[in-house]
Amino acid sequence: MVLLLISVSCESEMGIGNQDLNYQLDMSLQSAERYRVVMAVTDIAIGDNRLAFAIIGKDGPLIKDRINIKLSIAKDNLERSVTQLEAVFQPWPQGNAGVYIANADLKNSGEWIIHAIDPFKPDEVLGSVKFLVNKTSSSPSIGVKPKPLQNLTIKDVIDVNQITSSIKPDLELYTTSVSEAIDNGRPTIITFASPSFCRTATCGPQLEIISSLNARFRDRLDLIHIEVYERNEIGNDGNYELQVSGLLKEWGVNSEPFTFLLDKNGIIVAKFEGFVTELELENKIKEMLDI
DSSP states (O other), X not given: OOOOEEXXXXXXXXXXXXXXXXXXXXXXXXXXXXXXXXXXXOOOBSEEXXXXXXXXXXXXXXXXXXXXXXXXXXXXXXXXXXXXEEXXXXXXXXXXXXXXXXXXXXXXXXXXXXXXEOTTOTXXXXXXXXXEEBSSOSSOOTTSOOOOOOOOOTTSOSSGGGSOOOSSOOGGGGSOOHHHHTTTTSOEEEEXXXXXXXXXXXXXXXXXXXXXXXXHHTTTOEEEEEESEEEEEXXXXXXXXXXXXXXXXXXXXXXXXXXXXXXXTSOEEEEEESOOOHHHHHHHHHHXXXX
16 A cells, blocks of 8 residues: 655645545555455544445446445455455445445454455455554544643634634634533534645535534534645745644554544544545534533
8 A cells, every 4th residue: 555645745745644546556465356446444442433434447437335344464365364244335425436434353463464345246355455553643543532632722813824724714613722622521523624725525515514523513522623834924025834733643643634533532533544524524513521
């Protein structure tokens, strides 16, 4: 798996890992297979995981409502080690693209393999890919109370554009810091995304979903957007350079968009690397609020 870098130039260059499913190459593809399977997540660890991947052929992405997958540890070819799951296609909001989603409980660290299988042709492997399962997640794990973040809010800046690259920012997403939210007795949704600089063009739509949920649930929970890139002013003439926010490093976030759901006690109950639909988030919100 190759993790590409997104670069933004304003008198400087910087990057954050971000999947580009159109150009990513995977050297583990077997020559007999007709498709490439491309992982769209990188923060995979022992325990429950939301796996996301694309299937790409010579004519573009393969789009089916659902496919079957087999998961196995790469060094163990025994049939008893194989886990069979169903993966559901989740379209992206723009263009002819999307990913397949499967929830998997992975018990061991190390190198694993996904085999994608057409449910109507169970003996035919569409494609496969190797991926790494870490012992621990780089980002805060489900079930823990994460480190408080002192993200800037509209109270701390003169112009909201100093803390977001959104063209039409929803000001309510910038009124509360993470450090305030995790101790105020309300559930919280936190999204790391860069609407203007996201390579897969999913961050803007992701933020629109967060804003929509804010309009519906703001009386019951807090929703926070944290911009991936922050401005570093150069001199006094209005010039600046962009650099990856140190807040992402504090939480070990290596890709975008990335969304966390915290309960009223500030404990992480769900997290989504990559684009997540409004329905997925709404279902988790209703679980948290018991509605």
